[in-house]
Amino acid sequence: MIRSPENLLPTMAERILQWAEIEPSPIVREIIVAVKCHNEREFQRWCQGSKTSSDLRSIDRRCVSLLYQSLKLTIYSAEHLTSLQIAAQSGLYPYWRLWVNTQFCVGHKSLNNFVARFDSGIWEFIYPPNGWVCGCSVTVIDTNDPLAAGSKNLVVTDKLKHQCVNWLDRKPIRQWLLMR
Numbered sequence: 195m196i197r198s199p200e201n202l203l204p205t206m207a208e209r210i211l212q213w214a215e216i217e218p219s220p221i222v223r224e225i226i227v228a229v230k231c232h233n234e235r236e237f238q239r240w241c242q243g244s245k246t247s248s249d250l251r252s253i254d255r256r257c258v259s260l261l262y263q264s265l266k267l268t269i270y271s272a273e274h275l276t277s278l279q280i281a282a283q284s285g286l287y288p289y290w291r292l293w294v295n296t297q298f299c300v301g302h303k304s305l306n307n308f309v310a311r312f313d314s315g316i317w318e319f320i321y322p323p324n325g326w327v328c329g330c331s332v333t334v335i336d337t338n339d340p341l342a343a344g345s346k347n348l349v350v351t352d353k354l355k356h357q358c359v360n361w362l363d364r365k366p367i368r369q370w371l372l373m374r
């Protein structure tokens with residue numbers, strides 16, 4: 195069962211809010227809307243405004259920046275999942291390829307060009323984003339692509355499941371510095 199776009203977004207948002215020690219549940223949807231509607235500077239102002247929680251007002255500007263960039267990518271990834279699923283269900287593109295953005299996703303590098311069928315359980319674990327400012331993305335490939343043929347005997351091991359899930363393993367401030 196792959197993460198559905200409706201669940202992916204709040205789940206990912208909650209993970210990064212928990213890291214920032216913000217009590218997520220009452221405000222997660224508000225924050226998602228704020229990220230969708232604002233540029234980064236406006237979002238900074240929104241976080242400091244009187245309508246948000248005191249938790250959110252007290253976080254460091256650098257963390258707000260990371261929060262904003264990470265959530266932007268999460269929103270994109272969740273929306274992209276919908277189009278991937280439509281393409282897969284049409285039967286034309288049943289294989290998905292993970293493309294790894296190596297600037298921010300050094301930890302995900304070994305999975306570059308990873309291919310599995312769209313209905314493989316592995317996507318539940320490695321569909322991006324999988325880290326702070328994770329810029330990995332998924333594209334479709336043709337059934338005749340040699341990469342698709344190579345994925346047919348894929349065994350989903352625990353090691354594979356955890357290979358990409360390092361959302362909190364990396365130091366957030368280090369990721370922030372990479373963005374500058």
Ligand SMILES: [Zn+2]
Nearest residue numbers: 299302328330
């Ligand atoms: Zn990544």
